[in-house]
Amino acid sequence: MKKIQMVDLKSQYDKIATTVNASIQEVLDTNAYINGPQVHQFQKSLEDYLGVKHVIPCANGTDALQIAMMGLGLQPGDEVITADFTFAATVEVIALLQLTPVLVDVDRNNMNISLDGIRKAITPKTKAIVPVHLFGRSANMDAIMAIAKEYNLYVIEDNAQAIGADYTNKNGEKVKVGTIGHVGATSFFPSKNLGCYGDGGAIFTNDDALAHTLRGIVNHGMYERYHHDVVGVNSRLDSIQAGVLNAKLPHLDTYNKARQEAARKYSVALGIHPDIWVPTICESCDCHVFHQYVIRITNGKRDGLLAHLQSKAIPCAIYYPIPLHRQKAYADVRYQEQDFPVTNQLCEEVIALPMHTELEDEQVQFISESILEFLSK
Numbered sequence: 001m002k003k004i005q006m007v008d009l010k011s012q013y014d015k016i017a018t019t020v021n022a023s024i025q026e027v028l029d030t031n032a033y034i035n036g037p038q039v040h041q042f043q044k045s046l047e048d049y050l051g052v053k054h055v056i057p058c059a060n061g062t063d064a065l066q067i068a069m070m071g072l073g074l075q076p077g078d079e080v081i082t083a084d085f086t087f088a089a090t091v092e093v094i095a096l097l098q099l100t101p102v103l104v105d106v107d108r109n110n111m112n113i114s115l116d117g118i119r120k121a122i123t124p125k126t127k128a129i130v131p132v133h134l135f136g137r138s139a140n141m142d143a144i145m146a147i148a149k150e151y152n153l154y155v156i157e158d159n160a161q162a163i164g165a166d167y168t169n170k171n172g173e174k175v176k177v178g179t180i181g182h183v184g185a186t187s188f189f190p191s192k193n194l195g196c197y198g199d200g201g202a203i204f205t206n207d208d209a210l211a212h213t214l215r216g217i218v219n220h221g222m223y224e225r226y227h228h229d230v231v232g233v234n235s236r237l238d239s240i241q242a243g244v245l246n247a248k249l250p251h252l253d254t255y256n257k258a259r260q261e262a263a264r265k266y267s268v269a270l271g272i273h274p275d276i277w278v279p280t281i282c283e284s285c286d287c288h289v290f291h292q293y294v295i296r297i298t299n300g301k302r303d304g305l306l307a308h309l310q311s312k313a314i315p316c317a318i319y320y321p322i323p324l325h326r327q328k329a330y331a332d333v334r335y336q337e338q339d340f341p342v343t344n345q346l347c348e349e350v351i352a353l354p355m356h357t358e359l360e361d362e363q364v365q366f367i368s369e370s371i372l373e374f375l376s377k
């Protein structure tokens with residue numbers, strides 16, 4: 001059996017090396033390292049793939065979130081609601097812009113932001129909601145958009161973990177997540193579902209005026225060369241990374257299918273154990289693209305299991321071990337422990353298993369058996 005890895009970018013690269021190398025070589029040959037034709041081509045291809053009017057490439061997913069918030073004109077003191085259970089980048093940019101982060105609990109069944117939590121957190125100062133499609137699973141966008149409409153709020157989707165996932169809306173139409181809110185942000189960090197070989201990110205929107213604003217912000221606030229109309233940032237996707245993404249985008253659906261297939265095998269093997277919660281596998285849609293395959297160990301043996309798997313050279317990880325409301329940087333007197341029962345519980349119970357596009361059946365089987373073996377001791 002091949003050595004098990006949390007993410008196996010090398011085996012994935014080996015299969016597409018010829019196209020990736022040619023793509024990179026093309027950039028080297030043309031010397032257009034910044035804003036070369038590869039960047040424009042990637043922008044167009046991603047707009048087509050997502051079915052969205054505007055893609056604005058930028059330097060990374062954290063920038064994408066920050067620029068999205070700048071583009072919406074959010075002002076210091078405005079309250080922005082997001083999930084307590086997510087990667088820190090989501091709340092970091094809110095705080096950096098001197099907006100007020102308002103963390104709310106998540107839903108036990110899909111680990112995404114709680115709709116009740118959102119409603120309870122709304123005040124006259126609330127300006128936006130940032131749902132995170134955590135681990136690759138789309139949040140309940142119909143409900144979130146309905147709340148946003150009722151209270152006149154912006155919705156900024158953090159789509160760093162769910163590119164390619166579909167959301168089936170109330171009309172039965174399938175739409176790509178990240179394109180449903182006023183603006184969406186994603187990351188092309190190497191281990192993400194669509195990863196480049198360095199840092200990269202993008203912002204999506206169907207709003208022409210907002211797209212125009214965002215294109216200026218990513219480029220020092222310039223709409224005309226050396227005319228700085230707004231305070232911007234320098235956030236570019238470089239041409240080499242765009243070249244890599246051009247080579248990889250055509251494989252995204254196949255990659256996501258491979259993740260779903262591995263997830264299905266894990267869930268079938270592990271779902272039989274009473275102390276393991278496994279994510280539901282949806283047969284008829286692509287609402288979950290398994291950026292991570294995260295299970296919950298409900299009998300208090302999570303940390304023991306982690307050590308056991310590591311002793312068998314099975315890598316695994318805890319996403320996320322500490323709720324954001326308890327992080328020094330984001331703690332706030334307003335937060336009460338009893339407001340976050342689910343996040344607190346998840347931080348004690350979750351464990352992420354190896355998940356990538358190159359997982360082999362015998363690896364999934366070995367990992368699953370090792371888990372069951374430990375829990376039956």
Ligand SMILES: *Cc1c(COP(=O)(O)O)cnc(C)c1O
Nearest residue numbers: 060061062087089090160187189
């Ligand atoms: C990865 C990630 C980001 C940040 O992306 P970078 O490209 O690393 O800056 C933001 N939000 C979530 C949920 C992420 O997983």
